[in-house]
Amino acid sequence: MEKLSIDIETYSDVDLAKAGVYRYVESPAFEILLFGVSVDGRPVRVYDLACGEYLPDEIIDALVSDEVLKWAYNASFERICISRWIRKVHPEAFRHYAPLGDAIGDYLNPASWRCSRIWGATLGLPLSLKGIGSVLNLDEQKMTEGAALIRYFCMPCKPTKANGMRMRNLPWQSQEKWTLFKTYNQRDVEVEQAIQQKLARFPVPDTIWEEYALDQQINDRGIAIDRTLVEQAIALDERARAVLMERMKSITHLENPNSVAQMKDWLAAQGSPMESLGKKDVAQAIPTANEPVKTVLGLRLQAAKSSVKKYQAMQTAVCADGRARGMFQFYGATRTGRWSGRMIQLQNLRRNSLPDLAEARALVRDGNFDALELLYDSVPEVLSQIVRTAFVPRKGCKFIVADFSAIEARVLSYLAGESWRMKVFAENGDIYCAAASRMFGVPVVKHGVNGELRQKGKISELALGYGGSVGALKAMGALEMGLQESELQPLVDAWREANPNIVAFWWAVDRAVKQAVQKHLDSKLGNLYFAYRSGFLFITLPSGRKLAYVKPQMGINRFGGESVTYEGVGLTKKWERLESYGPKFVENIVQATSRDILMYAMRTLRREFICAHVHDELIIECEKNTSVAEICEQMSRTPPWMPGLLLRADGYECAFYQKD
Structure with missing residues (x-):
């Protein structure tokens, strides 16, 4: 058999x-x-x-x-x-x-x-x-x-x-x-x-099955949950919501302040009509609102915190031994081969920024509602901030959390041959300062000379690497951070001028894809390979793993230009024909390669007890004497299939999961 x-x-x-x-x-x-x-x-x-x-x-x-x-x-x-x-x-x-x-x-x-x-x-x-x-x-x-x-x-x-x-x-x-x-x-x-x-x-390939086995091992291991913290957080949230509801009732005299229709009528009666009561809209309305509207909208925003859903998901999923398992879907993102989250969804946990995180956590764990109300502006906000800390190592152990520094920027620079960026990474420089300096032609130092330009460099780096333009900057929050509409197109132009090899790489990939789809001709671009085989477009990554696009053909995009289309699951979650072009294929390539680098690190560290991973980060449950520096050194090893790539992993140890 x-x-x-x-x-x-x-x-x-x-x-x-x-x-x-x-x-x-x-x-x-x-x-x-x-x-x-x-x-x-x-x-x-x-x-x-x-x-x-x-x-x-x-x-x-x-x-x-x-x-x-x-x-x-x-x-x-x-x-x-x-x-x-x-x-x-x-x-x-x-x-x-x-x-x-x-x-x-x-x-x-x-x-x-x-x-x-x-x-x-x-x-x-x-x-x-x-x-x-x-x-x-x-x-x-x-x-x-x-x-x-x-x-x-x-x-x-x-x-x-x-x-x-x-x-x-x-x-x-x-x-x-x-x-x-x-x-x-x-x-x-x-x-x-x-x-x-x-x-x-x-x-x-056998390598994929080996990766699958490692993924299953991580899912089998799971990660421990502090059930006392979770139970208290759920109870505190219920109490906090009741208090907020009573405060809103006392001000508005509404039967149900949670009702969108009732709240809209009340706001209109106060001379502050609102078309939407979504969290973003409420937050934007608060600074200019008059009392009592300002207070009511603030209370509504507090009540809208959704962190309790995470705690409830933990409570539902936790196994008898106190560990939550099965939170990662191998190859959940079919375009890149990245993982997708299941149940608790570690990939979209709220970042913690409380300076006294451990103290706030202790108050929640003790169920001390009165102290939380006294010391903090919002109990729901505290619960949202400490949701990560519900994940804990087993008794006698600690967590080491290690992640790659600017992994996508490093991979994109390497593949495109943008040498000035590689020099920044080699010198452990700040890519956001370096980008701003190159874009604006002046030295930029974080918290120093021309330091105000760093944020422009940062948002440009995050939004523009894959062909993004003004719309991408807006989606990244450019206007909310204080940039003017008139500044956005010059930012796009400056970033592209500062990164000519990346821009050239977008269109080289575009030509290689079109050649494969139109003429069924194989081509090589650096250490990437493009080919059409039996109804699939294949892009072979540096690791040897292939990205696949189903039934590719030439089509017309929404702007009337020529583009490559293929079949896949779109934003509607339905199987449909999708369009793409060079920069979008580059995004797939870079994110897929970054995934392969993370998997290489996971295989390097397979003897450690990896219990979770989030984007480019590993969470390792280990003995108290395990060295953070050694873990980061092993994680930073360059895969043999990308010689010359400069990687850096940074890490820290903690008694519960948190962002450093």
């Missing part, structure tokens, strides 16, 4: 979408209902575990073996569910892969698991089984009845007189549906196999 193709149907009383699979399988009610499997490509067999059938010993042996490949669509779900099931039903067979002291001991080794969803993602295809089946025009498609059958058999049901007040539906309560459910289970295995056959011309 060399290969299993698997799909399972399960039941749990835990909400999978909100809590994630790790918490889902911890419920005592969890069970595997149906186990569909094909051995070495033979016809699919469905084992009806819910009705008393058993898996053969050879299947059990294969599931725990590191030598037999296990394939599934979204294989992390199958692996975690099967890990739990084997530990419960066949504990003598279970084999974990945890080194001493690691928190991954409840799960089967991901090294022998393969995911067709990831395979599709490497080619820019949809992440859903239904979506990829449709795009690939498979003969075998996912059955449309599946969603209703899953709701019927896999989730708790509402007790009614008609269903005898039962809390779940069992197979014998609808034999017809159960028979159809088994067909559905079989079909999903067949669709998964069909995907493999369809994509066989584009196999996933």
Whole structure:
């Protein structure tokens, strides 16, 4: 036996979408209902575990073996569910892969698991089984009845007189549906196999599967949550909202100050009508508002803090051992191969800026509402500021948080050959000061001579590296920071004039892409390769990993010019034809390469207990004597496939997660 193709149907009383699979399988009610499997490509067999059938010993042996490949669509779900099931039903067979002291001991080794969803993602295809089946025009498609059958058999049901007040539906309560459910289970295995056959011309490199295994290990390990802090934060938020509501009621005399319609009517009656009560609009209106409108809008803005949702997500997802798991989707961003967040979403946590962060955290953990009200202007603001600190290392350990300095700017400069920027990095200079100095022709020193120009250099660097213009500066907040509309186009011109090689790189990439799409000719640009193969545009990165664009062709953009279009998931979350051009492809290339550099660092540090990562940052749980300098040195090692790239990682240690 060399290969299993698997799909399972399960039941749990835990909400999978909100809590994630790790918490889902911890419920005592969890069970595997149906186990569909094909051995070495033979016809699919469905084992009806819910009705008393058993898996053969050879299947059990294969599931725990590191030598037999296990394939599934979204294989992390199958692996975690099967890990739990084997530990419960066949504990003598279970084999974990945890080194001493690691928190991954409840799960089967991901090294022998393969995911067709990831395979599709490497080619820019949809992440859903239904979506990829449709795009690939498979003969075998996912059955449309599946969603209703899953709701019927896999989730708790509402007790009614008609269903005898039962809390779940069992197979014998609808034999017809159960028979159809088994067909559905079989079909999903067949669709998964069909995907493999369809994509066989584009196999996933072993390096990607090694990265996937490391990603799964980080998801298995998870990160500890201070549950006391979380519970107190939720309780304090509820109390703070009640206080804010009463204050607004006492001023406005409204029955429900949270009502947008009621609040708009009150504001109009005060001579301060507002079309929108969005947080941004309210914040902009406060400085010029008169009393009592100013106070009411300030109270409303406080009440609008959404940090409690993060705490609630932590409370929902945390496992029995106090760790939250499964927060990272490997290849979640199919255009670049970057991760996307799940459940708690570490990628968009609020930055902390409280000077007395530890003291504020301690007050929240103690539930000391009166002290928080006395010492701070806004309790919800404090809760929002300390949300990161709910993540903690296990007892006796610390966190080391290390991240790359200006990674995208370094990669872009390297690929484009912008030598003056590389010199700045080599000398550990400030790229924002250097950019401003080059743009305006004067020395710029942070907090020193011409220091006021640094902010212009910074916003230009952040907004203009990928072809952005005036609109990009506005989106980055240029007007809010005090720049005038008349200054924006000169900023764009100055930045482009200061970076001629980057501008030239945009259009060199544009020409290479068009040559591949129009003429199907391969081309090389530095250490990038462009090719058209069987309906895909491939851009090979310095690491050897490929970016894929589905069904590329020439089209007309919204400005009436010629552009490359391809199929993908757009802003509407639907599969559609998208347009792109040189600078946008450069953005994909730079962000994808930055992702590869982070993965190289993760592999370098794989013996450390990496428990989370955010953009270009690693969070490592380690012993108290672990050196920050050593971690940063290892993280800064230049990959062999980008010789000459200058990397720098900075880090710090902390007793709870925070921004330094």
